[in-house]
Amino acid sequence: MKGGWWIVFRKEFKELVSDRKMWVGSILLPLLLMPCLMLLVAKLQAGAAEDAQKNITVALVGHNARVEQTLAATPNVQIQPEQDPMGALKNGDVRAVVTIGEQFDQQLQAQKPATISIAYDPSNQKSDVAHGVVQGALQALGQEMAAERLTKLNVSLDAVKPLDVKSVDASDENQKAGSALGFIVPLLLVLSCVTGAMPIATDTMAGEKERGTLEALLTAPVPARQVLTGKLLTVSAMSFISALVSTLAMVGTMKYMPNITGDSDLKFSLSFLSAGDVGLILGALFFLCIMFGGLMLGISSLAKTYKEAQTYLAPFVIVAMVPVYATMMLSAKEIPVQYFWLPVLNVTALMKEVLYGVTDGTHVLMVFASSVVFAVIAVLITSKLFRRESLIVKG
Amino acid sequence: MILLDRVTKTFKNVPAVEGLSFEVGRGEVVGLLGENGAGKTTTLRMISTILQPSEGRIVVDDLDTAQRAEDVRRRIGILFGGETGLYEKLTARENIAYFGKLYGLDDRTIRTRTEELAKRFDMTEFLDRKVGGFSKGMRQKVAIARSVVHDPAVVLLDEPTSGLDITAANMFRRLVQEFQAEGKTILFSSHIMSEVERLCDRAVILHRGKLVFNGTLESLFAAHDSRDLDAIFMNLIGTGGSR
Ligand SMILES: Nc1ncnc2c1ncn2[C@@H]1O[C@H](COP(=O)(O)OP(=O)(O)OP(=O)(O)O)[C@@H](O)[C@H]1O
Ligand SMILES: [Mg+2]
Numbered sequence: 001m002k003g004g005w006w007i008v009f010r011k012e013f014k015e016l017v018s019d020r021k022m023w024v025g026s027i028l029l030p031l032l033l034m035p036c037l038m039l040l041v042a043k044l045q046a047g048a049a050e051d052a053q054k055n056i057t058v059a060l061v062g063h064n065a066r067v068e069q070t071l072a073a074t075p076n077v078q079i080q081p082e083q084d085p086m087g088a089l090k091n092g093d094v095r096a097v098v099t100i101g102e103q104f105d106q107q108l109q110a111q112k113p114a115t116i117s118i119a120y121d122p123s124n125q126k127s128d129v130a131h132g133v134v135q136g137a138l139q140a141l142g143q144e145m146a147a148e149r150l151t152k153l154n155v156s157l158d159a160v161k162p163l164d165v166k167s168v169d170a171s172d173e174n175q176k177a178g179s180a181l182g183f184i185v186p187l188l189l190v191l192s193c194v195t196g197a198m199p200i201a202t203d204t205m206a207g208e209k210e211r212g213t214l215e216a217l218l219t220a221p222v223p224a225r226q227v228l229t230g231k232l233l234t235v236s237a238m239s240f241i242s243a244l245v246s247t248l249a250m251v252g253t254m255k256y257m258p259n260i261t262g263d264s265d266l267k268f269s270l271s272f273l274s275a276g277d278v279g280l281i282l283g284a285l286f287f288l289c290i291m292f293g294g295l296m297l298g299i300s301s302l303a304k305t306y307k308e309a310q311t312y313l314a315p316f317v318i319v320a321m322v323p324v325y326a327t328m329m330l331s332a333k334e335i336p337v338q339y340f341w342l343p344v345l346n347v348t349a350l351m352k353e354v355l356y357g358v359t360d361g362t363h364v365l366m367v368f369a370s371s372v373v374f375a376v377i378a379v380l381i382t383s384k385l386f387r388r389e390s391l392i393v394k395g
Numbered sequence: 396m397i398l399l400d401r402v403t404k405t406f407k408n409v410p411a412v413e414g415l416s417f418e419v420g421r422g423e424v425v426g427l428l429g430e431n432g433a434g435k436t437t438t439l440r441m442i443s444t445i446l447q448p449s450e451g452r453i454v455v456d457d458l459d460t461a462q463r464a465e466d467v468r469r470r471i472g473i474l475f476g477g478e479t480g481l482y483e484k485l486t487a488r489e490n491i492a493y494f495g496k497l498y499g500l501d502d503r504t505i506r507t508r509t510e511e512l513a514k515r516f517d518m519t520e521f522l523d524r525k526v527g528g529f530s531k532g533m534r535q536k537v538a539i540a541r542s543v544v545h546d547p548a549v550v551l552l553d554e555p556t557s558g559l560d561i562t563a564a565n566m567f568r569r570l571v572q573e574f575q576a577e578g579k580t581i582l583f584s585s586h587i588m589s590e591v592e593r594l595c596d597r598a599v600i601l602h603r604g605k606l607v608f609n610g611t612l613e614s615l616f617a618a619h620d621s622r623d624l625d626a627i628f629m630n631l632i633g634t635g636g637s638r
Contacts, residue, residue: 221465
């Protein structure tokens with residue numbers, strides 16, 4: 001005789017295949033939602049970054065022809081006359097206020113440092129960018145003036161520049177893209193595990209109990225453990241199929257994203273996302289699916305009706321989202337090490353690393369080891385619950 | 396053969412069945428009578444090993460249900476009345492085949508057995524339709540076919556005619572007689588006295604989980620000097636009963 005679990009699993013899947021609702025919820029929805037949400041996030045981020053580089057409005061207080069010329073000649077900078085420059089900065093009407101000191105011309109004449117200040121709002125990304133641009137322009141002007149004075153004194157500019165310090169932006173485009181998607185992708189992938197498992201977990205346990213089929217099933221000469229295994233496999237498989245579809249949708253979206261977002265500074269093609277990286281994500285999700293499947297089945301078996309099970313299982317969506325929010329604000333490099341062995345959190349932390357391109361072997365091991373342990377614990381709890389006869393037989 | 400030896404089942408300290416002992420011999424048809432909540436379903440569930448007795452012992456064909464649950468299940472076919480517990484999204488044939496597989500039958504046996512049962516219960520025309528759209532009578536036919544697909548020696552029926560119209564109920568009674576002719580051991584619960592009178596060799600009457608009568612209907616009639624089963628039943632359980 002074939003294993004009872006296999007018979008149960010095959011029948012469950014046959015039922016699933018003929019259930020359109022289930023496929024829409026577990027396959028079609030993530031397939032559509034994933035690219036849409038990713039594109040939305042990408043567009044918003046790229047749009048914000050692009051916007052910050054454009055239309056840099058600056059208010060000018062005081063007068064100096066050369067400063068005015070320099071600023072006016074800086075690309076994307078527009079000098080905007082304002083009655084109340086500081087108020088305008090606060091309201092976001094201008095992004096920076098350049099104040100030329102009252103003694104500016106005299107100080108220049110006397111070859112003393114001439115005071116010029118840039119007021120900006122560091123909490124405002126656009127203002128922050130404007131500060132950088134204006135500062136750069138004024139520093140360039142300062143160097144130009146210095147060069148003129150040195151030329152008059154017949155000294156070469158290099159003689160007063162003993163060091164040539166260069167800063168190089170080491171984060172590549174991939175990392176920028178990875179961190180931009182490092183939030184939305186784990187959220188969607190973990191959610192797809194939950195939404196893929198939820199309807200079938202509800203139906204196969206509480207639903208079968210309500211309809212009386214579970215009782216009939218348990219009169220068959222198949223150990224309850226085998227029945228549970230068959231059902232667990234079905235739920236976990238559905239959860240994983242949903243996660244797989246979402247992952248493929250994610251990879252597909254990333255592949256075609258550059259064409260859609262145009263030539264903004266942020267590229268969303270994760271060219272470095274190799275097959276191995278995708279395998280890592282799927283591997284971590286696999287155990288997450290078994291854990292969710294086990295827990296959901298156990299909770300579903302506590303319910304007497306389909307409706308009741310739905311109520312009990314609803315908080316799982318939150319369970320899936322909290323860890324994602326916990327890692328959301330962290331950059332991949334500053335995730336605390338204990339996150340890599342906490343349930344759900346470990347998988348989201350690993351995904352973040354993978355998406356950022358800084359996967360760490362030790363972390364991978366921690367995540368997989370802890371995920372296996374959590375999956376086993378979830379299955380054990382459920383089999384304990386399932387053995388209690390009062391839970392199986394409705395009153 | 397079914398034997399119950401001082402069987403008690405309590406749910407959270409409330410006894411559903413108390414000190415119940417009776418026997419159903421091989422090839423015998425016994426009716427399990429009792430009003431709502433008397434403990435009929437609980438008794439049948441314990442015999443079919445879904446529930447464990449809190450106390451006492453149950454033996455089916457020389458196998459103790461506590462130790463040989465799986466072997467006992469293989470010998471038993473059980474049908475629950477009212478709600479037939481079929482998979483709505485599967486066809487009648489798939490429902491029957493699922494249980495055939497669970498009982499360890501091979502595909503060929505399942506196919507021939509299904510055809511045979513379909514002919515017998517007059518369900519060939521809807522065999523490959525999904526159960527979701529079936530009437531109660533059709534469902535009950537599928538359910539009974541499913542529960543005897545493995546040709547069990549012992550058949551337990553829990554209020555099998557509840558909710559069925561006269562035609563369906565009659566078909567059902569004929570079926571019980573056929574099972575009896577095949578030599579199956581049958582225990583079926585009911586609260587319809589006339590049904591029991593027509594089909595059973597013997598009756599076991601429960602009241603609030605306790606046995607109040609166990610014997611042939613003839614001996615019951617003789618003891619009460621009446622042939623009115625309803626009156627005798629009321630007499631047995633005391634008129635204070637909730638019926
Ligand atoms: N799973 C359970 N948990 C708690 N109490 C139960 C459970 N199953 C049955 N009972 C209780 O045990 C008693 C016997 O119930 P049982 O279902 O065996 O009666 P019954 O004779 O089949 O009644 P009916 O004619 O209504 O089907 C009832 O009081 C019932 O409330
Ligand atoms: Mg009952």
